[in-house]
Amino acid sequence: MKSTLIHIVLIIAAILIGGAIAGHMHEEQNKQMPYKSLENTTPIGGFHKFASDIDWMLVIQYMGGLKSVSKENVDEVIKRFEKIVSYDPNFESAYEIGAMSFSVENPEKAVEFLERACNNPQLKNNWKLPFYAGFILTHSGKDDPEKVKKAIGFYEMAIKRSPTPEMYVVNSYLRARAKAMGLNNDKLAMLKILFGEWKKNAGMREIETTSIIPDLNQKILKAAQEARREYPDDKELIEFSKKVMQEVFKDQHICTYCLSIYAPGDKFCSCCGQSVQVFGTCQKCGTVLKAGFCHKCGTKAPAVLVQAPSVQEGMEPPPVAKKVAKPVPAKKAAK
Amino acid sequence: MNEILAIAGGTWRRILRMRAVYFLILCVMVLIASAINYDVLSLDHHKDLMIDFSLVLNTLAVVLIVISVTFEIPVELREGVASTLLSKPLGRTHYLVGKALGTSITGLIISAIIIAGFFIIFNFAFGERISMAMLQSHVLVALSVIPMSAMAVFFSVIIPEMITPIVTAIAIWFAFSTSALANVKILYGGILPALDLYNFKSFAVYGEKINWDYIGLSILWGLAFSTFALSLASLIFRQKDIK
Numbered sequence: 001m002k003s004t005l006i007h008i009v010l011i012i013a014a015i016l017i018g019g020a021i022a023g024h025m026h027e028e029q030n031k032q033m034p035y036k037s038l039e040n041t042t043p044i045g046g047f048h049k050f051a052s053d054i055d056w057m058l059v060i061q062y063m064g065g066l067k068s069v070s071k072e073n074v075d076e077v078i079k080r081f082e083k084i085v086s087y088d089p090n091f092e093s094a095y096e097i098g099a100m101s102f103s104v105e106n107p108e109k110a111v112e113f114l115e116r117a118c119n120n121p122q123l124k125n126n127w128k129l130p131f132y133a134g135f136i137l138t139h140s141g142k143d144d145p146e147k148v149k150k151a152i153g154f155y156e157m158a159i160k161r162s163p164t165p166e167m168y169v170v171n172s173y174l175r176a177r178a179k180a181m182g183l184n185n186d187k188l189a190m191l192k193i194l195f196g197e198w199k200k201n202a203g204m205r206e207i208e209t210t211s212i213i214p215d216l217n218q219k220i221l222k223a224a225q226e227a228r229r230e231y232p233d234d235k236e237l238i239e240f241s242k243k244v245m246q247e248v249f250k251d252q253h254i255c256t257y258c259l260s261i262y263a264p265g266d267k268f269c270s271c272c273g274q275s276v277q278v279f280g281t282c283q284k285c286g287t288v289l290k291a292g293f294c295h296k297c298g299t300k301a302p303a304v305l306v307q308a309p310s311v312q313e314g315m316e317p318p319p320v321a322k323k324v325a326k327p328v329p330a331k332k333a334a335k
Numbered sequence: 336m337n338e339i340l341a342i343a344g345g346t347w348r349r350i351l352r353m354r355a356v357y358f359l360i361l362c363v364m365v366l367i368a369s370a371i372n373y374d375v376l377s378l379d380h381h382k383d384l385m386i387d388f389s390l391v392l393n394t395l396a397v398v399l400i401v402i403s404v405t406f407e408i409p410v411e412l413r414e415g416v417a418s419t420l421l422s423k424p425l426g427r428t429h430y431l432v433g434k435a436l437g438t439s440i441t442g443l444i445i446s447a448i449i450i451a452g453f454f455i456i457f458n459f460a461f462g463e464r465i466s467m468a469m470l471q472s473h474v475l476v477a478l479s480v481i482p483m484s485a486m487a488v489f490f491s492v493i494i495p496e497m498i499t500p501i502v503t504a505i506a507i508w509f510a511f512s513t514s515a516l517a518n519v520k521i522l523y524g525g526i527l528p529a530l531d532l533y534n535f536k537s538f539a540v541y542g543e544k545i546n547w548d549y550i551g552l553s554i555l556w557g558l559a560f561s562t563f564a565l566s567l568a569s570l571i572f573r574q575k576d577i578k
Contacts, residue, residue, distance in 0.1 A: 022524020046511035
C-alpha cells in the first residue's frame, strides 16, 4: 500500500514537473527556431527536413523531364515546390528556383510563394527573394499600378536587406518608381525620383539617415545627362535638370550643356566642347591653382576662386538642336 | 542501485556483444558518406543532405535500440528469466528501471559512435569543422533515447508481446508531433511524450548554436517523463502474474 502511494505521488510529481519543463522548452525551441510554426504539421516522425530533401531531389528529376513549364503541368510544378517548402520553410533554393520556374505561367502564385519566403524570419537576410518578387510583378503587371506599387515595396526590401545592393536591383527599384509616377517622359520621371530621394535625404542629414540608394549623386548626374541627351527639346526637363544641378551640385562645376563635371582651369568642356566658366586659376598669370598661393607667381589666390562657385548662374544652355553632344560614358562623366 | 545496474549491465552487454550492431553501424556510415555523391542530384545541396542524413540515421539507430527492449522484456517474462531475477531481492520497479537504463546507455553508446563517425566523414568530405549546431543536434538525438526507452518499457509491460514493437514504433513516431498540443498544459510533456523537443534537425543546417541550458533541460525532461512512464508501468507490472 505504501509502495503504491509512493508510485502515485511519483507519477503526479513527474507529470507536473515534466509538463512545466516541456512548456518552457517548447517556448525556448520556438525562440531558437521561429520558422517552426511555418512547418507542415503532418506527423512524419520529425523527419520534415529529410522529407524536403527527398522532395527536392524528386522535383529536380521531374523538372528535368519537362520541356517547359506550361499550362498543362504548372499546377503539378507548384504542388511539388509547395510540398518542399511546407516541410522546410527555410529552403531558399526551392523558393528561388520554384518561383522563377512557374512565374511565367502563374505570376500571382510565384509572387505569393516568394512573399511567404520574405516573411520568414530565418530568411530575412536574403535579398534575392524580394527582388524576384518585385521582378515578377513589374514584368507581369506592367500596366497595373497596384502591382507596380507592390513591386516597389519588394525592391525596397531587397535593397535594405543587401549590405551592398547590386546595381540591377537599385535600377529596377528606380525604374519601378518612375513607372509608378505615370509620366510620359520616363527620364524626367527618373530624375524626379532621384531628386526627391536626394531632398528627403538632405533634409534628414542631422539625424544621419542615408538613402537606400547607393551613389545617389552620381546617379542623379547620370540620369540628368541621359535625360538631356535623349530629350534635348523638352523644356520641362531642361528646367528641372537645371534646378537639380543647382541644388545637388552647388559645390561642383558642371557644364550646363552636357552636364559633365569639368576640372579647374578648363575653358571648354572636354565632353561637349562648349565654353565653360573658368575657375581655380591665378588672377595674375592664369595658372591653375593648387593651393592658397599660385605656385608660379606667388599671388595669393582669392578665396572665391579657390572655392567653387555654384553652377553657372545665368548661363543658359546653347541651342541644342544644332549641336548634339556625343554620349558621355558613365565612367568619364563620373570623373 | 547495484541491482538496477546489474539489470542494466545485462541489457547493454547483450546488445553491444551482437556483431550485427556493428555491421549496422558500418552500414549507417556508408549511407552517410554516400550523400557526397548527391551533389548533382541535389543541385549542390549535398552538404545539407549529409547533415540531415546523419541525423535521420542516428534517430533510426536510437529507435531500433529502443525497440529491441520491447522484444527482450516479453521474452524474459515468457521464458521465466524475469521470474528468476525477481526471486532475488529485486523489486519489479528495479527490473523495469534497470531495463530502461540499460537501453538508454546502449542507445547513447551507439549514437556516440555514429556521431563520431559522421564527424570524421563530414570533415573528410568537406574539409570543414563541425558546427556547434550540428554537434548539439546530434547530442539531442542521442538524449532522446531516455524518454524513448521509458516508453518502450512501458509498452512492453502493458500490451501483448505480439504488437509491442509496432505500438512502440507508432507511439515514438507520433510523439514527434505532440507539439500540436503544446497549449494543453500538463498533458503536453507531462502525460504525452514530447519528443519534438529533441528535434533540431533543421537547426543543424540553418542554426548556429543551441543554449546549453536547453540541452540540460532536455535531460531533466527525459528523466521526469521516464519517472512517470516507469512508475506507471511498475504499478501495472505489480498486478501481473509472472510464471
